[in-house]
Amino acid sequence: MNKPLKQHLIDPEICIRCYTCEMTCPVGAIVHDDSNVVVDAAKCDFCMDCIPVCPTGSIDEWRVVNTPYSLDEQFSWSDLPAQEDIGASTGLEALDDAMEALLAEAHQGAGGKSRAPASASKPTVNLYTLGKPATARVQGNYRLTSAESGSDVRHIILDFGGQPMPVLEGQSIGIIPPGTDADGKPHLPRLYSVSSPRDGERPNYNNLSLTVKREENGLCSNHVCDLAIGDEVQVTGPFGATFLMPQDPEARLLLVCTGTGSAPFRGFTMRRQRAAMAGADMVMFFGARTPDSLPYFGPLNKVPDRVLKKHLVFSRIPGAPKEYVQDRMMVEQETIAEMLADPRTHIFICGLRGMEQGVELAFRNIAESTGLPWETTRDAMRDDGRYHVETY
Ligand code: A2P
16 A cells, blocks of 8 residues: 655646746746646655745645646646545545644645635636637736836736636736747746726726836836737736635725735725725725836825725935835824724735835734734634735
């Protein structure tokens, strides 16, 4: 009889195909085909280097198996198989304990897993793949930031014509840059959050918008920022099954973002406005260098406070002290403390990876000043689908 072993797997339903794990794995155990990113059981040595870099937690899946799932089996999955009852199949009850121990060991050190809000709509994922991308046509490319700001952020509108592209607020799509890499292979897609709501940038048109910042030497961001109206773009996705908006109109949203991290929150805000959920509470902390480098500064200021309470904070206004989102959160700690104690509250954090630590510290200070232990509160919210982080 084979000795049961633990196998590292990736949840294809949650994976956003950013390929970060594949690029991180030091032993080349993570590979992809046109549809899925998978782990080769013969190569994985459980070093765990891929676990913290995964933005979704889809990497943190483990099964105890008698025979490891092959690469081909994993490539064919659209969701993960359940844990088999190995103890029962072998008639050995003692195996249950061995399995528990193997699974517990696999989870050691891994972060908590993100869950979708209980009331979120069911997302469609991976409809278009590397092998079978959708072709979108550019309908608009508008600069959102001033030339003087030194930051080139674009509002890009893509039309999908007759091809279905069902995206929910908070989901991303992949854009495949044209051409090939140094090895002559096609480029991997780069991910962008959708910044329009589910019914389209224009209501009931089959289009969507992205918010893209031009990065120096950025292969894909330069391609996207240079697109002209009428150009064709190869698209994969949609991706993302946890960073989704609750549909419960009573849900209170606490949104924290920097720069283009505001993209999903534009979608959230427009959804609530269009679906007339305007009575619900939404509070946003949004950090940028200056007003003219804050994407959607004008339109955002027109959103009434009863829909969205905005705290726009700036780090580089000449003559003014530098302010980060976490600084303003401390100023508004009474509001945040009250929201943290309310089981209807959902927290969404999106933007620079660097802000995560400062924002968590602010949450910790605020929670603990009111006697709420932060880690327990955060983990309970995460388990409940009410704590979501997407940083890059
Ligand atoms: P700064 O760059 O002045 O330090 P960007 O324009 O690069 O997209 O950044 C958006 C905003 O996020 C800027 O105001 C930037 O400030 C700010 N920022 C940079 N690092 C952090 C951090 N660790 N925590 C919070 N905000 C940050």
